[in-house]
Amino acid sequence: MSHILVISTGGTIASLPQDNGDVKAVLQGEDLVRRLPVQNQQDQNQGKHRPIIVKTFTTIGSFAFTFETLYELGNVVQTAIADEEVGGIVITHGTDTMEETAFFLSLTCQRKKPIVLTGAQLNASEPASDGLRNLSDAIRVASCQEAAALGPVIAFAGFLHAGREVRKVDTSALEAFQSVGFGPVGRVEHNKVIIRRKCTDYPLLPLQPMERVGLVRLGIGMTGDEILKIAEGYKGLVIEAYGLGNAHPSIAPAVQQLANRKIPVVITSRCLRGSVAPVYGGGGGRDLERAGAFFAGDLSGEKARILLALLIGNKLDHEAFYEWFNAWGH
Numbered sequence: 165m166s167h168i169l170v171i172s173t174g175g176t177i178a179s180l181p182q183d184n185g186d187v188k189a190v191l192q193g194e195d196l197v198r199r200l201p202v203q204n205q206q207d208q209n210q211g212k213h214r215p216i217i218v219k220t221f222t223t224i225g226s227f228a229f230t231f232e233t234l235y236e237l238g239n240v241v242q243t244a245i246a247d248e249e250v251g252g253i254v255i256t257h258g259t260d261t262m263e264e265t266a267f268f269l270s271l272t273c274q275r276k277k278p279i280v281l282t283g284a285q286l287n288a289s290e291p292a293s294d295g296l297r298n299l300s301d302a303i304r305v306a307s308c309q310e311a312a313a314l315g316p317v318i319a320f321a322g323f324l325h326a327g328r329e330v331r332k333v334d335t336s337a338l339e340a341f342q343s344v345g346f347g348p349v350g351r352v353e354h355n356k357v358i359i360r361r362k363c364t365d366y367p368l369l370p371l372q373p374m375e376r377v378g379l380v381r382l383g384i385g386m387t388g389d390e391i392l393k394i395a396e397g398y399k400g401l402v403i404e405a406y407g408l409g410n411a412h413p414s415i416a417p418a419v420q421q422l423a424n425r426k427i428p429v430v431i432t433s434r435c436l437r438g439s440v441a442p443v444y445g446g447g448g449g450r451d452l453e454r455a456g457a458f459f460a461g462d463l464s465g466e467k468a469r470i471l472l473a474l475l476i477g478n479k480l481d482h483e484a485f486y487e488w489f490n491a492w493g494h
């Protein structure tokens with residue numbers, strides 16, 4: 165029987181308070197699996213679960229992840245996908261940047277096997293810690309072949325969220341994630357995996373090291389000068405603009421300058437739901453589009469940044485960026 169590979173990376177699920185008061189990721193993958201509830205271990209003995217193999221990839225807070233970490237993790241996941249002995253993959257991860265890792269894997273990994281990310285909001289020393297429940301649910305989902313077609317998902321607080329749509333919406337509540345605008349793709353209830361939605365089969369990008377891309381959220385009165393300063397040193401820039409994708413009128417000429425220097429600019433929205441669209445003149449989305457900006461549909465700023473960094477890393481022609489943002493943004 166093929167096994168479930170649990171790849172641990174740290175995060176609160178692996179964290180314990182230290183003598184100096186810091187809460188720090190210290191538990192290895194083996195420690196997490198050893199702590200699984202007795203019921204779960206019994207299920208395993210009775211063959212209800214596939215055997216579990218553990219790999220400790222790293223033991224850090226997800227706020228310490230970099231593009232390099234994502235690239236290396238992507239390689240580990242792709243090796244596991246190609247390994248016939250592996251039936252499903254679970255990644256334990258901090259919640260802070262879990263949605264970006266889930267999206268990165270969605271962009272680069274074939275949907276042959278379930279890929280399930282999970283973590284915790286309460287550290288492993290807290291009596292009501294959610295980590296073991298989430299890990300137990302994630303293992304169940306990774307054992308369910310039907311979940312492969314969803315692409316990478318986050319299993320958290322009993323819900324399943326698609327990598328493309330999921331966002332961390334709460335700093336501390338146990339229900340940390342939501343699929344904003346669409347709702348979860350499924351849930352784990354009474355130890356059963358229930359899948360209620362299908363996920364679109366988006367085109368994949370080759371796994372490549374990503375390039376440095378900036379991300380800036382507009383606040384009232386921010387101007388083109390500020391955008392040009394922020395863009396320094398970056399190979400691309402994502403702007404979280406207002407509403408449908410609008411900005412102060414001084415920003416379109418700045419975008420034009422950056423486009424002339426072959427620095428692509430991508431527009432997303434500060435809004436939590438809905439897509440950007442070039443509608444308004446007077447500094448609005450139509451001016452930004454005319455200046456050469458790409459529109460990222462309903463992707464969040466963070467996710468548009470991952471896609472842009474990967475497109476630049478793949479050395480694709482900028483003309484092709486329109487198709488990629490159309491494909492993934494809608």
Ligand SMILES: NC(=O)C[C@H](N)C(=O)O
Pocket residue numbers: 174175176177224225226227257258259260261283284285286
């Ligand atoms: N709940 C968590 O896992 C948050 C933690 N700071 C992390 O992302 O590593």
